[in-house]
Structures are given as structure tokens and as C-alpha cells.
Amino acid sequence: MSGDRPVRWVGLAIDCGEAPPMTRFYERVLGFEVGEVGPYWAQLSDPVGGVHLNIQGGTGYVPPTWPEEPEQQAKMMHLEVEVDDLDAAVALAVDAGGSEAPWQPPDRNPRRIRIMLDPAGHPFCLFLRGE
Secondary structure (H helix, E strand, C coil): CCCCCCCCCCEEEEEECCHHHHHHHHHHHHCCEEEEECCCEEEEECCCCCCEEEEEECCCCCCCCCCCCCCCCCCCCCEEEEECCHHHHHHHHHHCCCEECCCCCCCCCCCCEEEEECCCCCEEEEEECCC
């Protein structure tokens, strides 16, 4: 390790049923580059640096329920994605294979933030830069 910190966060792994559609989705939505690829996983990197994203497919995957419900698979974490144009980002995510979550929190301004679902059902937030 370099620098003053003995521990450094470098990436995030997202579980799913099938890695290829998730890999293509995040490649398009985030503009990440696909690096290493295996039969059930892939690693994507931000071309300008920063953290990487691993996609891990598996037959036992159960998609989270959004919004959370008792006795159902809950989300464990979600991505927060800052955008310059919310409507364009929503359209890009939908075109790439995601969807707008049918339920949006009523206490959030839909002109500023939108909850989306990736192809494996993980919720993620698109939020407008600077507001």
C-alpha cells in the first residue's frame, strides 16, 4: 500500500444471476471499460481512474425487493450516480436494459432524483448534479 492509509477501497462487487447483461448495462450507463472477463464474472474500470466494479453471476441469486418488504430479500447497498441531465440519464439507463423503479419515495423531488433498477433488480439512484 502507498500513502498514509494502510487500507484503501478500490472497488465494489455486484451479484446477479447472469453477468453478461449486467456488464453491458454498467459499461453503457457508467461509461466504464470492460477489463477481465470470466464465464460468470467481469471487472469494469472507470477510464479516468477511481474504483472498479466487479459483476458476479450465480445461480443462487435472488433479486432485492424495492421498496423493501418484510420477509423479502432486501437490498444490501445501492449506487448513487450523479448526472448532469436527469431525463437523459434515465433514458440511457432504460435503453441499456434497466428500468425506472415503479415506486419512488414520496419525500424525494422526482426532478432531482430517480430510483432506477438495473437488469438484476438492484436499485440505484440517479441524482442531478449541483441541486
